Amino acid sequence: MRREHQHRNYWRRNLQMTALLLAMWFAVTFVVSFFARELAEITVMGFPLGFYMGAQGAPLVYLAIIWWYARYMNQLDRQYGVREGEADDS
């Protein structure tokens, strides 16, 4: 039973983090682009904000999301003592 419990915990924490990061992904992609016309008033580094987000902002956020997920999950793996590594060859 302990193993089942641990499994469920691990999976729940994974899902929570995935959902949170996907929400961020959705916001910078679709919400920001939806309001691109309105955001054009604000200027960043010479760009209107809407343009900047599409050209650099959103891609950099994507990179941060992926970095954070890898870090978080790899830590979670260690915390739960996942036995899986270099020896795993099929």
Added chain:
Amino acid sequence: MVDYTTVPLRRYYAFYTAGFFIFILILAFLERHGLPPRWIGYSFLFLTIFLYATIGVLARTASVSEYYVAGRRVPAIFNGMATGADWMSAASFMGLAGTLYLSGYQGLAYVMGWTGGYVLVALLLAPYLRRFGQFTIPDFLAARYGGNPARLVGVLATVLASFVYVVAQIYGVGLITSRFVGLQFEIGVYVGLAGILVCSFLGGMRAVTWTQVAQYAILIVAYLVPVSILSYQVTGIPVPQLTYGLVLQKVQLLEEQIFADPAEIEARRIFRERADGYYERILTLPEALDEERLRLAEQIEELKSSNAQMREVVAIERERRELPTSSEAAKVYWEKLMRDAALRGADPEHHLTPYPSGGEEVSNTARLNFLSLVFCLMVGTAALPHVLMRYYTTPSVREARTSVFWSLLFILALYLTAPAYAAFAKYEIYSTLIGSSIAQLPVWVSAWGKIGLVSIEDVNGDGILQLVELALNPDVILLATPEIAGLPYVISGLVAAGALAAALSTADGLLLTIASALSHDVYYKVYRPEATTQWRLVVSKTLLLVVAVLAATVASQKPATILSMVAWAFSLAGAAFFPALILGVFWKRANAAGAVSGMVIGLLVTLYYMVRVQVDAIPWLGIQGIGMEPWWGIQSTSAGVWGVAAGFSTIVVVSLCSQPPSKATQDFVESVRYPELEGS
């Protein structure tokens, strides 16, 4: 066998990149001392292909695991680089900057879509596929959805999406070799084919991986060098990604001047009149066709008798030759001309303005199309088998996660620079070219005009170039930037080598994916499970050869529509794979019936929408009048929106209406989700 962790790989590739820089410097030196451009082109072409071939031969292998998944020992960072090269195709390398140049903000859909898809790969797919740890994507579908139907649908979708894509890459190779080395297009295609085969034939995934790392280095250097020099020339800072915001502000001012110029407005009015003229002709078919033929004949006679220039006569004769013979064909022909003319006559858009300003409704439709294109490209990225397969090659799940990060980092190096290319090219063209005398245009305009990528027509006859009189093919922006900036030819050769690397690396990955799907999934898993290891590799290599030759043959026919079909590959792959893969991991209740019907329906809906929105008639099948109005104004490139939605809902509905999956399948899902915990 080589253990990659003990080999000083980083040092090898550092030496290799340094060597490449020295090679460029030597060529630059030789160019100063009179080495003709053609030889520079040859040097780049043959040196790079020789290099890839060397790596390909060194990495040859006879082990199945090495052949399909590089022995699962590719460190995260190198897998990231290889994925970058695999991912960035001729379209990304050559087309993206041009698309951004032509459509400004609207083009950013590609930047966001092609990078944001990696979030989906990282969060929803890569770690689970790696934990599953087999060879291909159909492998996963078969294991999750119990057997061969799911596997075969997976193979079909893999081949469908990848083949179109690989033809486009080989086509790109033909284009580059014919422009920069002066080979005939068809010969160029086969040179490219040889370049692709030397990488993948002997060593499979293992050889492809290590050549792709080498190709990444070349393509990224080739992409960054010209625009950095340009940035330095214009702003004094060689970091284009930071400086192009200010350049875009200058572009905005130039645009305001140009758009308000009376000559410009007049030229646009002439284009609109032409569009009206075509419309009249379409209405008065079939008489209009005879009239037009007569009019052209008269014009030719008149020109001949008035001793006009031969060139003009030839131009009109060609126009007469291209005139269609039947009334239906003439309708299609003139409709296209009408659309083109109307498009050029329309009010121009500012580079920085999101969504066209022609009224609320137009603007909202543009926004909807933008968002759905972003969605399709993202989902397609997360579903293209040749990208997903790469995450089977890392040593562990942890490395797979880290590897997606490296992939996106290496991809961003190019994607964050593409908008800068567009900005600098626009600045140069608007500030120096527009408004100058047509008789004294720079050499690059006529050089690229010869192969039809640049065309100029003085519609209002004032001898001055207006913006609307200049038509550019999107590919030319990147390829001609060195010439626009007045850089030595060696930089042009470098750009060509980079474009070649981009096309070859993607073609390698795609060919291997198709060959694996056919040899591993169809031949070994379905047709002859008792086949020996050796025989499996023989079949795989033979199929690789056959598919490669087939793709090159199609590419050498110069299919005009192939480039637009590449965008379709994303929608097709997304609709076929994305719902089944995601639900396979995250919804235990999804079963075989649901997945197979979902994949088929997703694929069919996408195909149906694409074909009916894009074409009105398929002459060789004798089908006519099948065109339809797009639903909610969504263009055919975003057909995946409907396909993905249909796929998800079909899987859910059919699964709920049929038996839940077996205990074994549910255990399989558990094994993909949870790592083996200690003490279990």
